Amino acid sequence: MNRSRNLAAAQIDRLTADLHALAEFVDASMPGWTRRALAEPYRESRSWVAALMKSAGLEVSRDKAGNILGRLPGQGSRPGALVTGSHTDSVVGGGRFDGICGVLGAIEAARCLQESGVQLVHDLLVVDFFGEETNDFGFGCFGSRAAAEGIPESFLDRRDQDDVPLHERLAVDGIDPGEIGTPVWVPGTVKAFVELHVEQGPTLAEQNLPIGVVTAITGIERLIARFLGRADHAGTRAMTDRRDAMVAAAQAVLAIQRTGCEAPVHGVATTTKVENANPSPNVVASRVTLQSELRSIDASWLHGARRRVSEQILEAAQACGVDVEVDWSTDNEVVPTDLVVQDTTAGVLDGLGIPWMPIPSGATHDAVHMATLAPAGMIFIPSRNGGISHSPDEWTDAQDIATGVDALAATLVALDRTVA
Structure with a gap:
């Protein structure tokens, strides 16, 4: 622990310059800082990230899933690498900090180690994971998912709004679909994983604390409900004689909202899309598709809520004389972070005199998939401006980022001596 006190501090001016660049x-053509995977601005930015890694003294490569890797060799006496990083893609209309702080912060941590003359026993691997945000094909965490688990063929055959399959889109980015059906990273590649990330919520800022040690990452259950009613003239069909798919969908939206509001501890429920197949203003809706999701770090509540939502949707549809199909998919199960990584991070923070709190993550992260390879943990830094995220108004102070980098670098040094 004393050695971590001697690490060079993160340089705020350097971090700020990297963020601006x-x-x-x-x-x-899109609002905010939009940089989506499979689009040209993202491709250009990742060439810049690779160049930044190289200038920071890292050995740069690209794996079969499109992940950019920067390696800082260790002394070579122990197998497996300590891995840190996040993602640099954004949602449409996104901000400048989500994921990005985790990549630029990891590069800065590697600089700090080198500037301090600290050589780890394990290799250090800094990663910019490919396409973490949910894509047009209905799933996220592409790069980390491919690294740890592989991408199922059924995912590769999914089509976007232009009816183009994912495997064709990937080819433009030089990713061979035939190479990612099984895990891209060899078992044993990762010894431990730590991800620095903005909180994307208001808790740390409200508590006036600089660091959160993540205890668990939310599970996500996604729902697509298809309502089939009867098309009628909106001016002549009596209200009591309608099979209105939109009314049934509206009842479902409210049922989903109630479910989230009734969660006992940490649970949220969100409807993101309601689409009428025939949006003519004079036609009673006959085919409506709804997309929603449930999230919680409480697996028992999450599974029970899924059942209750299904029952309430079916009951409301029947009352409207509407047929409904409900399809669920699990984006990821609840993932507790590793206790050794938690305790190591907490010990480092106590030793450095940095206040912190345990905190769950309501968002999913690349750490979910890295946790299938090795012990994984996360370090949160505050989201200012009311905790707004996935928005151009997202903000994290430069000093908060620097504190997070200091915590990350010291945690990596401590883990280097903790993990076998």
Whole structure:
């Protein structure tokens, strides 16, 4: 622990310059800082990230899933690498900090180690994971999922709004679909994983604390409900004689909202899309599709809520004379972070005199998939401006990022001596 006190501190000016430089790579036709996977601004930005890693003294490569890797060799006496990083893609209309702090912060941590003359026993691997945000094909965490588990063929055959299959889109980015059906990273590659990330919520800022040690990452259950009613003239069909699919869908939206509001501890429920197949203003809706999700770090509540939502949707549809099909998919199960990583991070923070709190993550992260390979943990830094995220108004202070980098670098040094 005393050695971590001697680590060079993160340089705020350098971090700020990196953030500003990366923010230049955006889709000018979209709002905010939009940099989506499978689009040209993202491709250009990742060439810049690779160059930044190289200038920071890292050995740069790209794996079969498109992940950019920067390696800082260790002394070579122990197998497996300590891995840290996140993602640099964004949602449409996103901000400048989500994921990005985890990549640029990991590069800065590697600089700090080198500037301090600290050589780890294990290799250090800094990663910019490919396409963490949910894509047009209905799933996220592409790079980390491919690294740890592989991408199922059924995912590769999914089509976007232009009816183009994912495997064709990937080819443009030089990713061979035939190479990612099984895990891209060899078992034993990762000894431990730590991800630095902005909180994407208001808790740390409200508590006036600089660091959160993540205890668990939310499970996500996604729902697609298809309502089939009867098309009628909106001006002549009596209200009591309608099979209105939109009314049934509206009842489902409210049922989903109630479910989230009734969660005892940590649970949320969100409807993101309601689409009428025939949006003519004078036709009673006959085919409506709804998309929603449930999230919680409480697996028992999550599974029970899924059952209750299904029952309430069916009951409301029947009352409207509407047929309904309900399809669920599990985006990821609840993932507790590793206790050794938690305790190591907490001990480092106590030793450095940095206040912290345990905190769950309501968002999913690449750490979910890395946890299938090795002990995994996360370090949160505050989201200012009311905790807004996935928005151009997202904000994290430069000092908060620097504190997070200091915590990350010291944690990596401590883990290097903790993990076998």
